[in-house]
Amino acid sequence: MSRVEADFERAVARHRHELLVHCYRMLGSVHDAEDAVQETLLRAWRAADRFDPARASLRTWLYRIATNACLTALESRSSRPLPSSVGPAFDDPDAPLVPNLEVTWLTPIPGDPEASAVERSRLRLALVAALQLLPARQRAALILREALDVPAAEVGESLGMSTAAVNSALQRARRTLASAGVDPEAAAEPPAEQRAVVDRYVDAFERADVPAITALLTDDIVLEMPPNENWYAGRDDYAGFMRRVYRLRGTDWRTEPIWANGEAGFVAYVDGRLHTVQVLTVEGGRVARTTVFQSPEAFAAFGLDGDAVIR
Incomplete structure (x- = not known):
């Protein structure tokens, strides 16, 4: 490994975990999130000579790349729901099980009880499942605003949207989460x-x-x-x-x-x-x-x- 490659690896290594969490929230799958992180690092390596620390931190730059890698992935696949988002509740506990292998379902991500309260709250299953109800760019806008507190104008720059379109997307996203009974700001229990x-x-x-x-x-x-x-x-x-x-x-x-x-x-x-x-x-x-x-x-x-x- 060259010194340039080693320096790059060291610089991005501390961001790998949070990028994985970010991609998981976008995609609803650990496997897909791992693929998206690998794609993010490949894109970042190829564009490293264009990174300008005067315009954005390395962390923000990587998040932008990861978000767009996830959006690319979502172009060819559907969001991953849970059953409660697909159909009405069953009213007969003895009804035969109805497997649906045509749906690509949400899967869990291993967690750490020592993780920060913010990370644990943002990974709650109900919240991740509700995020899957959002169109991809609404989901991305909401997650970027929530995770990085990125101004709407910068979110728009990352997603190719106007500031007005970003604010509209955020309003619609929050209404969808509210209608699903999910508060994105709620904290997980200790x-x-x-x-x-x-x-x-x-x-x-x-x-x-x-x-x-x-x-x-x-x-x-x-x-x-x-x-x-x-x-x-x-x-x-x-x-x-x-x-x-x-x-x-x-x-x-x-x-x-x-x-x-x-x-x-x-x-x-x-x-x-x-x-x-x-x-x-x-x-x-x-x-x-x-x-x-x-x-x-x-x-x-x-x-x-x-x-x-x-x-």
Whole structure:
């Protein structure tokens, strides 16, 4: 590696993680975000001689390149939703599962409970899912304003939009998030409080104690499980679905704790085999949302082997 390449690597290395987070929020996939970061660094390397620190910091310059790399990627693929954004809630907990492999679903990103409160809040699953409802340039404008506090005029320069168009896009984006019941400024619960609630949930889950699980839920709890279209709202349907799970899959469950999207969760194994990655949203000491992932991409993000057996 030449000295120029080494200097470039050192300069951008400290920005890799936040660029990955940025691209994940744009694309809804760790795998796609990693590809976008690689594309960003390649574009930056090729344009390094045109970087002018008098006009923008290296961080801002890299964010602009990353945003446009994501916009390019989104030209050839659709946004990644969760089931609650695709269709109405199911009202029968015993309804057959309806897998939809034609939809490219949102996947989680491994997290660190020691990450800043700002990062954890910006990665909340509900927020990332709501961002996927926005047209690509609205999404980019909102994220740039939020992440970097970039003035609207500079956002417009990055996205090829007028300042008026950027302000209009921001207004529409915020209305969409509000209609989805998501506050982009809301803070994630502190990690210790999240984990305490999730540990109680896990204890009940491993004992197949549906009443104890239900007691930990908010009244308007949401349960969704991509790649299935089935999703449920409310404690009664949640309890009914859990009774179905234990009836069909048995009660030999084991778990391992994880953090994803700034939220506490766990990996579930049944009869010693990998079953799902489950991410729980905690609000006010109760579980407000459980998102259950069962896809090779989600498993790969956490380094999980779908063929492994534990005892």
